[in-house]
Amino acid sequence: MKKLFQSYFESFGGLRKEIWLLSLITLINRAGTMVIPFLSLYLTKSRGFSLEEVGWILSFFGLGSVTGSWLGGKLTDKIGHYRTMALSLILSSVLFVLLQFPESFWSICLGIYLVMTVADIFRPAVFVAISAYSKPQNRTRSVTLIRLAINLGFSAGPALGGLIIATGGYSGLFWVDGLTCLAAGILLLKLLHPKRSNPEPEDIIIRAKSAISDKLYMIFILAMIIFGFIFIQYFSTMPLFYAEHHKLDEFEIGLLLGLNGLFIFLFEMPLIKFLESKEHSATGYVILGTLLTGFSFLVINLTDWVGILVVGMLLATIGEMIGFPFSNSFALNRSDGKKRGSYMALYSIAFSVSHIFGHNSGMQLIDNFGFEFTWYVMLGLAIFACALLLLLKGLLKRETVI
Template sequence: MKTLFNNYVNTFSGLSKEVWWLALITLINRAGTMVIPFLSLYLTKSLHFTLSDVGWIMSAFGVGSVIGSWLGGRLTDKIGYYKVMVFSLVTTGLLFIGLQFLTTFASFCLGIFLVMLVADMFRPAMFVALSAYSKPENKTRSVTLIRLAINLGFSAGPAIGGIIITTLSYGGLFWVDGITCILATLVLINVLNPKKTKTLDEVINKNPKSAYHDKAFIIFLFAMMLFGVVFLQYFSTMPLYYKDVHHLSELDIGILLGMNGFIIFVLEMPLIKWLENTTFTKSGLMLFGAILTGLSFIILNLTNWVGVLIIGMLLMTFGEMIAFPFSNAFAMDRAKKGNQGEYMALYSIAFSVAHIFGHNAGMQMTDKFGFDSTWYIITLLAALCVFLLFILKLYLNSKKKKKQIDGEKEILWI
């Protein structure tokens, strides 16, 4: 048991202290965004908005996220990741506190748009910082540590949020959200000031390549958008499927979804550490992760046995654990070819776009066609994602072979 524990701890070794601080800041920030899970309840119960109103507000939420990610990437390339992160965190804190005072539909749409615009400026800047503070061989595990922090934050946030609503009110959520963002800013200023820290992988590119002209990266982005749409069904339409078709209670649904976070927390880092030491490429691993995620939907239509829900959750969880860290590491590797902020912004935008369309599309399909047909359509989207990742793998292999041939010709010429 002791050996097993030591082996688990060793999977975290070699990461810089700055990466650990980034993980802590992310944990504080994500645990603080406890307004988000309760937003629809707050809008309908406290502000008495209609479901149609809530739908438009969530669209404003998504559009703000897309523009914020793009703007964050642009500013990161212009003024650096540190200034963008500080501005994003402290301003988001103030905006969250102010959001509770907006009570009309139009004002709340504008307010949530601004909150998400400023909040998601943080993401591309954080990814560039993560790349700078990670040795090349540790980038995938560094990403995995940040994912663990995000998962812990999202797990703790709703629980803390429920307590705050019960003891204080919905207004208390906005105050706590705002204060935690400001606290994260203070931690960031004290531990990640560029004057006090040392980068481990500084990229200086005098002739940066535009991400928009990087064919491999564009194929990758479309694949990730599709993967995002597929993956997000587990957090929107799938809980409805559990309840309406298999008649699970809220407690059962919570345990099933909680299993996802627990497995990620326990197994993701050792799994990534092991996969890094194999001969598999990042593109190949992303493809395998997408296959597992797609399978998690199609098997639901094969049997009415309730145990298939656990199998589906396990397939999705392992697919997620493989696809996300290696896709993030792939994006950071490609970003070295050009403007890092631009690359990481587009990577963030791919998932923001998935958020805009994924939840709504799943709901509309289940309403019109039913769950079985919806799972077939989602599986087809997963298959298209796999196809694009296969094309990406072939494209990268052809470029690699061409480079080797050109190198051999140059040696012969010399």
């Protein structure tokens, strides 16, 4: 047991202090964004909007995320990751507080759009910061540590948010969100100085092309949109399957979804350290992660045994644990010596696009064709994404030879 614990803690070794500080800032920021999980409840219960109106408001949420990711990439290439992150955190703190005051449908749509635009400016910048502060050989594990901070933040945030609503109402959420964003911004300014990063050669960056002109990278981005489209079903349509097909109650569904976060917390970093020690390409691991996620939809169609839901969740979680860190690592490595902000912006936008179309499309498929057909569609999409990644892998080999 002692060796097991020692091996676990060793998997976190070798990461620079700045990466740990960046993880702390990300943890505080993500734990603070507790308005987001309660947004639908706030809009229906506190503001009295219909489900159709809430659906449109959430579309502006996704559009703001896309705009923010694009703008974040542009700003990162222009003014650097440090200033971009600070700008996002400090402006977000003000906008989160102000978001409680709009009352009409269109003013809330605009408010949500502005908040998400400013908040998601942070995403490409933090990816670039990972590259700037980490050693090249530790990039994937650095990404994994940031993911761990995000997962912990999203786990703590809703629990704290529920307590705040119970004691002080929804208004308290907006104030806490604003204050935590401000706290994260102050920590960034105080602890994470840009002089500690590894600067890119300026002459290379000036002459470099943007990500959109990199045809191989665009194949990768298309595969990531599909991967994201598939994976987010576990947090929108899959709970409906648990409830309607398997008759699970909210507590049991919560336990299944919680298994995802617990498994990631316990095993992702050791798993990534183990996989990094093997001589396989990042694209190969992303293919494996995508396949495992696709197979998770296949297995739940094979039997009505309720235990298969745990198997499916574990397959999807392992797929996520492998697919996301190595895809992020591929994007960072592909952007070496190029306009890194534009590369990481496209990577972030891929998952924003998945959110815009994935939830609604999954719901429509289930409504028209049922759960079984929908899960086979997800498996088919996973296979298509793997085909794109195999094509990419072959083209990358030819590029290296040339």
